[in-house]
Amino acid sequence: MPTIDLETASLRDLNQALHSLGRDEGGELWEILNPRGSHAVAVGVDAPLEISVHGSVGYYCGGMNQQASITVHGSAGPGVAENMMSGSVVIKGNASQYAGATSRGGLLVIEGNASSRCGISMKGADIVVKGDIGHMSAFMAQSGNLVVLGDAGDALGDSLYEARLFVRGSVKSLGADCIEKEMRPEHIELLGNLLSKAGVTDVKPEEFTRYGSARKLYNFDVDNADAY
Amino acid sequence: MCGIVGLFLKDRELEPQLGRMLSEMLVIMTDRGPDSAGMAIYGDAADGKVKITVQSADPETDFAGLEDSLKAVLGDDVSVAPNNTHAVITVDEAAMEAARNLLAENHPTLRIMSVGEAIEIYKEAGLPASVVQRFGLSGMSGTHGVGHTRMATESAVTTMGAHPFSTGADQCLVHNGSLSNHNNLRRELARDGMHFETENDSEVAAAYLTAEMKKGKNLGAALESALSDLDGFFTFVVGTKNGFGVVRDAIACKPAVMAETDRYVAFGSEYRALAGLPGIEEARVWEPEPATVYFWEHQ
Numbered sequence: 001m002p003t004i005d006l007e008t009a010s011l012r013d014l015n016q017a018l019h020s021l022g023r024d025e026g027g028e029l030w031e032i033l034n035p036r037g038s039h040a041v042a043v044g045v046d047a048p049l050e051i052s053v054h055g056s057v058g059y060y061c062g063g064m065n066q067q068a069s070i071t072v073h074g075s076a077g078p079g080v081a082e083n084m085m086s087g088s089v090v091i092k093g094n095a096s097q098y099a100g101a102t103s104r105g106g107l108l109v110i111e112g113n114a115s116s117r118c119g120i121s122m123k124g125a126d127i128v129v130k131g132d133i134g135h136m137s138a139f140m141a142q143s144g145n146l147v148v149l150g151d152a153g154d155a156l157g158d159s160l161y162e163a164r165l166f167v168r169g170s171v172k173s174l175g176a177d178c179i180e181k182e183m184r185p186e187h188i189e190l191l192g193n194l195l196s197k198a199g200v201t202d203v204k205p206e207e208f209t210r211y212g213s214a215r216k217l218y219n220f221d222v223d224n225a226d227a228y
Numbered sequence: 229m230c231g232i233v234g235l236f237l238k239d240r241e242l243e244p245q246l247g248r249m250l251s252e253m254l255v256i257m258t259d260r261g262p263d264s265a266g267m268a269i270y271g272d273a274a275d276g277k278v279k280i281t282v283q284s285a286d287p288e289t290d291f292a293g294l295e296d297s298l299k300a301v302l303g304d305d306v307s308v309a310p311n312n313t314h315a316v317i318t319v320d321e322a323a324m325e326a327a328r329n330l331l332a333e334n335h336p337t338l339r340i341m342s343v344g345e346a347i348e349i350y351k352e353a354g355l356p357a358s359v360v361q362r363f364g365l366s367g368m369s370g371t372h373g374v375g376h377t378r379m380a381t382e383s384a385v386t387t388m389g390a391h392p393f394s395t396g397a398d399q400c401l402v403h404n405g406s407l408s409n410h411n412n413l414r415r416e417l418a419r420d421g422m423h424f425e426t427e428n429d430s431e432v433a434a435a436y437l438t439a440e441m442k443k444g445k446n447l448g449a450a451l452e453s454a455l456s457d458l459d460g461f462f463t464f465v466v467g468t469k470n471g472f473g474v475v476r477d478a479i480a481c482k483p484a485v486m487a488e489t490d491r492y493v494a495f496g497s498e499y500r501a502l503a504g505l506p507g508i509e510e511a512r513v514w515e516p517e518p519a520t521v522y523f524w525e526h527q
Contacts, residue, residue, distance in 0.1 A: 037500035056499050056513075075513065077499060078483060096483065096515055115515050116480055135480075135518060 006041075007034040015040065021047040026067070037077065042070055045087075062089040065106060081108045084125055097134070100127045103144070109198045116153065119146040122163055128198035138165055139175065147194050149203060157211055165211040166191050168203065179214045230391075230404040231257025231377040232484075234465040234495035236472035236524050237370075242491055242506075246271070247368030251360045253494075253501040254375040258356045260497055261377030264390035265359040266351025268400040268467050271370025273346040278324045278397075280317040281341040281348045282331065283387055287313050290337055301330055312362045313387075314341065314350055321345075339388060339425070344398030346371070346469050351390040371526060372472050374465045374495075376402035382410075383428040393431045395422065396438035398469035403430035404482045404497060405461035413457070433458060437466060451475045451521040463516075465495050466523075473523035480518035487511040493524050 004014045014032065026048030035041050039059040042051050046066040053061070056074035066085040075093030084103040091099075094112035101117070103125035110118075110127075116134035119127045124144045132150035139155075141163035151169035158175020164187070165178075174180075183206070191205035233253035237243055247269060254265060272279075284290035287310060294315065295308040302323050309316045319327045324343070331338055342349035350363040356377045360366060376391035383389045392400035407413075410429035413436060418424060422435045436457065440450035447468050454464070454475060463482040466473040474495055476484055487494045487502045489511045496502045499513070516522055 036503040037498055056503070058498055058500055075499070094513075094515070096485075097481070116518065 001029050001031065003031040003033065005033040006036065006038055011038055011040060015043060018042060018045045018047070018049070018051075021049070023047060023067070035074070039077070042068070045070070048087075056093065065089060075112070076110075080110075081106070081125075084108060094131070095129075099129075100125055103127070107197055113150070119144075119163070122146065126194055126197070128194060128200070130198075130200070132169070135172075136175070138163055138178075141165075145190070145194055147191065147198070147208070149200070157213070159217055160211075160213040162213060164190075166194075166205075166208040167211065168208045171209075171211070174211065177214045177217045178211055181210045181212045183208070183210050229260045229379040231260030231497045231501070232374070232402050232404050232463065232465050232495060233257060233376075233497070233501050234372075234374040234402075234467075234472060234474070236372040236493040237491070238493070239491035243271070243371060244369040246370040246373055248366045249505065250373045250375050251366040252504055253496060254365075254377060255357050255360060256501050256504075257375075257377045257497060261379040262355055263380050263385045264351065264353040264378045264387070265356035265376065266349060266378075266390045266392055266402075267359075267363075267365055267373060267375040268342065268347055268349045268392040268394070268402075269365070269368050269370040269373040270346040270398070270467060270469065271348075271368065273469070274318075276321050277318050278321050278343065278345055279348060280319065280324070280327060280331070280343050281314055281350070282317060282335075282338040283314050283341050283351075284338050285313070285387075286337065287315070290335065291315050294335065297334065298327065298330060302327060311350070311364070313352060314363065316348055342392075342394040342398075342400065344394075344469060347394065347398045347400060347467070349392055349394055349400060351376075351392065352387050353385050353390065372467060374400060374402050374467050374472070381406055382430075383426055386426075388426050389428050391430060392467070393428070393434040395431065395435040396441065398467075399434070399438055399441070400467045401430065401434035401437060402465050403433055404463045405477070407433060407458055407460035407462065409459040429460070433462065433464060447471050447473045447525075448521050448523045451523065455519050455521075463497070468525075470527075471523055471525035473521065474516050475521050476516055476518050478519040480516075484516050485513065486516055486522070487513045 029050040032053045035055045037058040043063040045068040048067045051070045053072045058077040060079045062070045062081045071090045076095045078096045081089040082101040084106045086106045088107040090109045095114045097115045098117040100108045108127045110129045113131035118133040118137040122141045128147040135153035138157045142161040148167045152171040155175035157178030291310045391402040394400045407429040410432040
């Protein structure tokens with residue numbers, strides 16, 4: 001069980017050690033101590049590891065993650081799990097802005113609140129936020145699922161493509177071209193699976209409202225020419 | 229980029245450590261702004277006295293004989309305490325205008341950093357650690373303070389372009405972001421009698437708040453008006469004699485983290501800046517909401 005203390009080791013030492021592992025080397029639990037808000041903790045990992053970070057991290061923790069299961073016992077700065085490809089990132093505290101930005105795969109769980117632009121331009125990942133999310137979340141989100149157990153801020157899903165948004169609480173306002181949609185049986189099933197993957201057992205999928213794209217911005221409408 | 233730190237003490241026992249705590253926070257923010265750094269410290273207010281903090285490019289020449297030259301006109305109740313490129317001139321409140329006029333006429337190479345009962349501003353180009361060291365900021369005590377590490381975007385890297393900006397007695401502002409309507413606003417404020425030292429957008433924000441407070445608004449109300457009148461990106465931390473305020477624009481893309489315990493309220497551009505504060509593990513840590521004014525005042 002490797003332990004890296006960022007009080008004494010440099011961030012470069014940590015990430016280099018993680019990057020030098022082969023893609024199939026795994027199973028180990030890596031403990032990271034004293035991050036004290038450091039940037040880029042455990043970025044670009046591509047091995048099936050368990051990584052446990054004890055404390056709060058700064059920008060881009062777990063960015064570009066593949067395969068690894070990263071848990072942060074603290075809060076995360078901007079851009080946590082940005083461009084994640086697979087694996088999982090779990091934040092026990094809160095996450096700052098653009099959590100899971102452009103993430104392509106894997107699961108991001110935020111046990112507290114996420115700030116603005118959560119899931120911006122997400123492209124296939126699953127993001128589950130147990131608290132609230134801030135304004136402009138899921139802006140131009142392309143695919144994947146954003147699940148919010150609390151409330152959403154202003155302009156949710158502005159210019160949304162095909163990502164699915166599930167919100168249990170209130171939505172302050174919807175962004176352009178984002179609309180409420182019917183919860184069909186396949187959505188209940190999908191959401192049930194996502195909740196169980198995120199370890200949520202006390203909330204039912206039926207409690208959520210689904211939002212998605214009205215698909216009116218997909219093609220240029222000549223009636224809007226004056227707007228440009 | 230740019231880095232901001234701020235500390236408002238609730239526990240008076242921490243006051244002797246204000247400079248040290250704020251300096252450590254400032255140096256951690258070096259990689260957000262290595263061009264220049266500055267700090268406003270509120271402390272040592274004496275009844276009936278005003279402190280004028282001045283800066284000189286040639287302190288040896290400018291500060292030699294400065295006290296005598298001021299005393300010759302203002303009387304004996306003047307003191308000058310040089311500190312590297314800066315000096316704190318203390319005068320009777322009643323002599324403040326006369327002292328300012330005298331400085332402008334007879335000592336045009338001195339640049340005024342701040343004026344007020346409690347405020348002292350120290351700022352220079354260079355790495356934050358060297359700015360902290362040259363002024364001995366770590367040893368200063370006070371009730372509250374704000375600091376800034378600058379990565380210049382809107383105007384040149386000079387002492388006067390560094391933050392904090394002070395445009396009114398005991399007021400200061402630090403800014404992370406960029407304003408897009410500052411030229412227009414500068415013209416309007418200049419027409420109303422505000423004076424500008426630089427082409428910097430943040431100085432306009434400071435002057436705007438000063439002008440709003442001159443109309444009778446308190447800091448909170450002035451910050452509320454800023455939300456509708458200032459266009460652009462901003463996270464501001466603002467100091468007044470008794471208070472400390474924070475506001476972010478509605479988009480809120482410039483980072484901000486705050487922490488509060490029963491001993492202090494702290495602001496950092498990043499959590500890193502707060503990580504060394506006493507009791508941070510138990511503090512309430514949160515991200516200030518967009519377009520929301522926060523302020524604290526000593527009674």
